[in-house]
Amino acid sequence: MSVIVWWLATMVMVAVHSASAGVVELNWEVEYKLGWPDCKEGIVIAINGEFPGPTINAVAGDTVIVHVTNKLSTEGVVIHWHGIRQNGTPWADGAAGVTQCPINPGETLTYNFIVDKAGTHFYHGHYGMQRSAGLYGMMIVRSPKETLQYDGEFNLLLSDWWHQSSHAQELYLSSRPMRWIGEPQSLLINGRGQFNCSLAAYFNKGGLKECKFKENDECAPSILRVEPNKVYRLRIASTTALASLNFAVEGHKLVVVEADGNYITPFTTSDVDIYSGESYSVLLTTDQDPSQNYWISVGVRGRKPKTPPALTVLHYVTAPSSQPPSSPPPETPRWNDFDRSKNFSKKIFSAMGSPPPPRKFRKRLILLNTQNMIDGETKWALNNVSLVVPATPYLGSVKYKLRRGFDRKPPPPPTFPMDYDIMNPPRNRNTTKGNGIYVFPFNVTVDVILQNANGLDANASEIHPWHLHGHDFWVLGYGEGKFRPGIDEKTYNLKNPPLRNTVPLYPYGWTALRFVTDNPGVWFFHCHIEPHLHMGMGVVFAEGLNRIGKVPDEALGCGLTKQFLMNRNNP
Amino acid sequence: MSVIVWWLATMVMVAVHSASAGVVELNWEVEYKLGWPDCKEGIVIAINGEFPGPTINAVAGDTVIVHVTNKLSTEGVVIHWHGIRQNGTPWADGAAGVTQCPINPGETLTYNFIVDKAGTHFYHGHYGMQRSAGLYGMMIVRSPKETLQYDGEFNLLLSDWWHQSSHAQELYLSSRPMRWIGEPQSLLINGRGQFNCSLAAYFNKGGLKECKFKENDECAPSILRVEPNKVYRLRIASTTALASLNFAVEGHKLVVVEADGNYITPFTTSDVDIYSGESYSVLLTTDQDPSQNYWISVGVRGRKPKTPPALTVLHYVTAPSSQPPSSPPPETPRWNDFDRSKNFSKKIFSAMGSPPPPRKFRKRLILLNTQNMIDGETKWALNNVSLVVPATPYLGSVKYKLRRGFDRKPPPPPTFPMDYDIMNPPRNRNTTKGNGIYVFPFNVTVDVILQNANGLDANASEIHPWHLHGHDFWVLGYGEGKFRPGIDEKTYNLKNPPLRNTVPLYPYGWTALRFVTDNPGVWFFHCHIEPHLHMGMGVVFAEGLNRIGKVPDEALGCGLTKQFLMNRNNP
Structure with missing residues (x-):
């Protein structure tokens, strides 16, 4: 079958769903299945047999109820609703060991929460490296009074894929010495990629052979079918395990209008950088030659790319569906042109009318990001503590005052290590494992300065996209080198900084963010690169601990909460 | 490195341990590690870093206390103490879903039981297919007044090994259509095998090349170092996932003295058939030319063998350790010479003085073994029910009267389906999934007739080694074709039938066994072939339900027991 014919066979249009009622209730079964995400057989985690999982469509204000049944054989499972703030329902955040116990095989947990704000969100596994195994899907929350004008929309969930199982990857990363998992074999758009072949092979670029598809092949690309002279909203989210991505549509400008579920001041760009954990909406006008695709x-x-780009096609209905694009795909910008990346980040401002940040912070935490060694293991650490999530979920420990649930000594104080040389490998490679948390008062303004540094190897500092649960934060600014307290604050944007839940920390630089501790609960804050989190790159924030409401027993029952709940006297 | 040199480097002598105290207490951490079981890298489950797990040495009457900590990332774990009857401690039997909840990652369960009888036992995972992943080890219980005379002993734990992960295997077996996992890539002796090479390549048989080892290679064979003119006890156990095995020592006769922890009437043989779940002790006299190995x-x-034999060497200390054996390894008897296999089984009689079985049975259960299909899945069924173990352990359901824990309707009545044609594929391929159990009165004699049949394909009936938890049973006899009630009982051996916990069911035949329901609890009875059990080939027996003692809360807390224990009023 030629490159021409797969096209018709796999053309997919994502329809605009109509507004739903006040409750969205779903029954989900999570299980492994054989799949062909990149045309090579592999094992994926599916929901109700679908990979990626089904898209959730809701309207802001809706209650979403998801009965998640674990049909895995021997593994626990959780689902994190990425971008949903879980105000009043911290137990439903879906972070194993932080807000709940894993759901045991054969059991069902009912997540029940309100999606209070419109936006392009997604969901994913948050236990071990199950996100890498394919446990993810999109979650679109519409506004009941949408002001954006567009004629149609498409959801594009981006991910990366390895041929080695996530179980093997976990073991490699924890091995002594650490064995790096390498770059992904494929990039996927809506769970579809092409390994070792290219849709654009006929341009003779990259040396890959033409892809052959059979009808209904799971790895054939989802084509975006558009009419000329219309405006389309592309909802793009990245749930990659590792890769930072760049998204472009040949010959079309993109107007970025939303970032992580918050409207921003629209700006026009030829391409969008998107890091794991981020989402964007872009408007695309089909104003090009309607006889072409x-x-x-x-x-x-x-990162030095060893993975070919993922491709699909914007198909004008006025062009023959069997006609491949006449020009080569857009070139991805040079991987290490970090100035270009930073420029993109710095173009993002909140939309007019968005709430500005408080003028001053009450607490400030500087988090030095380092790569370290401990007992032969390679680890990532914050202020020299590499996080090991305890068996007892923090939320249970604080709710029920289980003092042995985690180390009550707080992590190293948030004072900046003034003498740390961020430009060179650590003088002392050692770190410590820990599970202490940062406890903040309720309803105060907190600044976090993420400070990057050199890794274990010389001349190597990586991008880390940091994701905060339970909150949006204002991105006050980015800077080069070491943050200078008392000086760099002057560069902050306090006028129209964007609200986000994920933000990149660039090599050898710092990123400043601000949030208000207005959501009682325990919240994970971590690098969204799955291997980095697995290697300890996260911290835990807690706030309003005496205001945490009822935590359903079903969400607990592991570690110390098991014994506690069993021995609790009923009234 | 040549075939000569690995020898010295890896010579291992298993010493006779001295008698231990009344309590054997162990701290175990279960985790995955990279290993080279057959010289090819793979992922194994290790205990305290060891694969196979450490050998437990105890004396009959000892209390064994094992604190098992689950260090797997996302999977539960349990350990079954194969051959230990767990009298009074049914919760410690270690069968997930039957007698306990899986131990969650990061948690510790303390198994605490008495090893009341001497014998050659072993332990292994009993959740999902974790036994296939390498979770096993030996457990030797010595008699404080051993009557057997021997000069030294060796433990030989036999297993089979696949290059595909047990997770992938589970998925393949459950796929629609079922994808068979194939024959093992290697056989292992004490966790060591050689893939794609042979220690005996210099005889130019089988076309395999010579194995090259580096010093301390994990896959180099464990050599048995013996002195001439001594008697050695070889304790052999099989924990294979699939393979039925034959064990032989070149040039030496073997005197079989123990089967599944029970002394038998000694008999001499050139080789031993051993099925998964069985153990034997054989005495070997080093009476051959002491200048040879x-x-x-x-x-x-x-099964049609596609896996080359596992080899190691009996090394006489009087022979040069660098001198390989001068003759080729013993030939394994023809795989489908079932008469030879049955003859071996029929040579096994209990030792003089062993308790004879009760003369009559009070209850009889005939279990027809069939291979079936259900909704596109290939399943094994007993009396047309394919077992699906529930999320709530049976022991918890019966102890706490949780009526929804499993189907209270008993499985199909134990009446023999007289019209079932066991010689041909099933006329109706359908089966049903179920989780009902067989409840017996306390302290009665039960006969079970295992009845084999043809599988889904014509002219195919397989060996199934059936293993009963919580009991030894008397093997009353084996027969061809369909069991004829009222007739075949006359062939029973009621004088000196061997006591076992595992017994083969031969193709197109029947096996009769008898036991006394003297152990209050819930006991798994299943085919010990791991893929067959995964596909539903088991039943559950319960007895003395009102006599079950305290079940520690720590062993429960999943499924319905979670809610029950959390809501139970404390006195």
């Missing part, structure tokens, strides 16, 4: 390309940035 | 060979029987 056009490439959509997703390539790797930020 | 000799092969120990373990080959596949019962």
